Amino acid sequence: MNKKLSSKKGIDARKAAWEVIQAVGGGAFADVALERIFNLYSFKSIDKALITQLSYGAIRQRYFLDCWIDFLGKVSAKKQPPLLRWLLHLGLYQIFKMERIPPAAAINTTVELAKTHQLKKLAPVVNGILRSALRSKEKGLQLPKSNNLSLELAKNESLPVWLTDELIDWKGVDDAYEIAKAFNTVSPIDIRVNKLRADLKEIKESFDSCGIKNQLIPNCPYGLEVSAGVGEPKNWPGYAEGKWSVQDRSSQLIAPLLGALPGEKILDACAAPGGKSTHIAELINNQGEIWSVDRSTLRAKKILANSERLGTTCLQLLVANSNDLLDENPEWEACFHRILIDAPCSGLGTLARHPDARWRMNKDHIQELVKLQSQLLKSLAPLLKDGGKMVYSTCTIHPDENSNQIKNFLKIDSKFLLEYEKQIWPGEEDNGDGFYIAVLNKISN
Numbered sequence: 001m002n003k004k005l006s007s008k009k010g011i012d013a014r015k016a017a018w019e020v021i022q023a024v025g026g027g028a029f030a031d032v033a034l035e036r037i038f039n040l041y042s043f044k045s046i047d048k049a050l051i052t053q054l055s056y057g058a059i060r061q062r063y064f065l066d067c068w069i070d071f072l073g074k075v076s077a078k079k080q081p082p083l084l085r086w087l088l089h090l091g092l093y094q095i096f097k098m099e100r101i102p103p104a105a106a107i108n109t110t111v112e113l114a115k116t117h118q119l120k121k122l123a124p125v126v127n128g129i130l131r132s133a134l135r136s137k138e139k140g141l142q143l144p145k146s147n148n149l150s151l152e153l154a155k156n157e158s159l160p161v162w163l164t165d166e167l168i169d170w171k172g173v174d175d176a177y178e179i180a181k182a183f184n185t186v187s188p189i190d191i192r193v194n195k196l197r198a199d200l201k202e203i204k205e206s207f208d209s210c211g212i213k214n215q216l217i218p219n220c221p222y223g224l225e226v227s228a229g230v231g232e233p234k235n236w237p238g239y240a241e242g243k244w245s246v247q248d249r250s251s252q253l254i255a256p257l258l259g260a261l262p263g264e265k266i267l268d269a270c271a272a273p274g275g276k277s278t279h280i281a282e283l284i285n286n287q288g289e290i291w292s293v294d295r296s297t298l299r300a301k302k303i304l305a306n307s308e309r310l311g312t313t314c315l316q317l318l319v320a321n322s323n324d325l326l327d328e329n330p331e332w333e334a335c336f337h338r339i340l341i342d343a344p345c346s347g348l349g350t351l352a353r354h355p356d357a358r359w360r361m362n363k364d365h366i367q368e369l370v371k372l373q374s375q376l377l378k379s380l381a382p383l384l385k386d387g388g389k390m391v392y393s394t395c396t397i398h399p400d401e402n403s404n405q406i407k408n409f410l411k412i413d414s415k416f417l418l419e420y421e422k423q424i425w426p427g428e429e430d431n432g433d434g435f436y437i438a439v440l441n442k443i444s445n
Contacts, residue, residue, distance in 0.1 A: 011113065013051050013054070014054065014110070016037050016043070017055040018087060019037055020034050021090060025082055029356060030354065030356040034051070034055060045232070059356050061089075063159065064157075065089045065092045066089075068143065071144065073129050084114075084126070091106055091130045091133075107131060111126050149168060153167070153173075153176060159183065159358055162363055181427070182352060182427030184352070187433070188227055189225070190246065190247060191223070191245065192222050192247040194310050196285070196311055197243045200222060200224065202243075203243060207236065212230055213226065242311050247275045248350075250424050250435040254279075254342065254391060254437055257420070257439050260284050260288065264284070264338060265289045266290045267290075268293065270294065270343060273303060274292060275306070277303060278315070281307075284314070288314050289314060291316045292318070300319045322379065332383050339380055339383060339388070341376055341391070343376055345369055345395060345401050348361065349395045349397050349424070349425075351426070370401055374408065377413075388441075389442075390441075392405075392437075393436060393438070394436045396434065397423065397425060402436035406438045406440075416441065417440065419440065421437065423436050
């Protein structure tokens with residue numbers, strides 16, 4: 001693809017989307033692959049929106065599209081050459097999931113890509129499968145059904161079978177379907193107004209005046225919802241001036257539960273990219289001492305960048321493993337008034353925002369994360385003052401990472417009492433992500 005792009009026949013945007021799908025198929029993160037494409041080539045905003053929709057949609061619907069390849073083709077999806085498999089996903093996604101794209105355009109552009117990009121001999125295969133798919137759609141045909149409810153849910157909503165097994169076990173069939181649908185609903189963009197530099201009314205009026213459709217978020221005193229597909233947030237009014245930041249509505253509920261007060265010493269133990277650290281700083285009006293810790297230097301730089309843009313001057317940045325904080329800083333024993341552990345987790349609550357996440361996770365990986373979370377709780381508990389408050393949060397819905405994790409911790413450490421816990425399921429709280437929050441109080445001697 002040339003740097004000077006033409007949108008002739010929509011080939012260039014589809015080629016870019018195919019590159020993103022290929023990269024993710026090879027192990028790249030979807031957001032990283034998409035950003036690389038946008039940095040590499042010069043696209044207009046309308047083309048970027050199409051590329052995002054095509055690539056993220058095809059990645060999200062991977063299992064559903066594989067099932068159609070298995071049904072229509074002579075060779076199963078997983079036995080297809082990867083280049084062909086991902087190209088078929090691009091074409092099939094447009095046919096089955098994008099009503100505004102004419103089927104003829106979807107087929108013709110996909111076949112053209114095959115002819116001009118290393119799949120010339122397989123172009124008739126691409127043409128045949130896509131035309132068969134279109135005929136099936138026009139006749140109202142569905143994929144063959146089985147009596148396995150979990151398999152049907154996985155196939156229809158494009159989720160790993162192990163996850164649909166779990167969803168049905170946790171919530172029953174009807175609720176499992178609702179959660180699965182939420183996973184496949186494009187999320188709006190939520191923002192948190194920075195009370196240090198602006199107020200909600202001011203930002204809402206500035207968005208309204210620019211034609212950026214928005215509305216207030218219930219139960220989020222500084223939150224605004226912006227419809228997806230209205231451009232890049234960095235170009236919206238107030239961003240450069242640090243008047244607001246992007247943060248999901250469920251995530252906006254966490255920092256206030258710390259109950260932090262001006263002048264207190266607070267630890268954010270898994271802080272990157274800094275959304276909750278800066279939120280705490282805003283809530284205490286920059287009057288206190290917040291230690292933002294992350295083990296990654298690269299991720300810590302994101303905390304610094306966010307803090308500088310938002311003007312949160314009370315953050316102290318530390319690159320370290322939070323499990324080692326007491327050993328490396330013995331003076332920190334019983335030192336903090338509040339501790340936030342926004343723990344590394346499976347991210348199963350955020351599948352709507354991260355289309356590739358559902359294909360990265362498995363049961364074994366989750367159990368590894370459970371051990372890591374448990375160690376963090378044990379390592380950080382001694383750093384909290386008697387009478388202090390610790391908030392444990394995740395962006396997952398797996399009980400082993402959430403309620404079961406906290407139950408086990410409370411059995412081990414009798415100095416803590418559970419004040420409050422809440423499991424938010426995807427789509428349950430006015431379109432927010434799935435989140436878990438537990439508030440723990442350390443008993444005073």
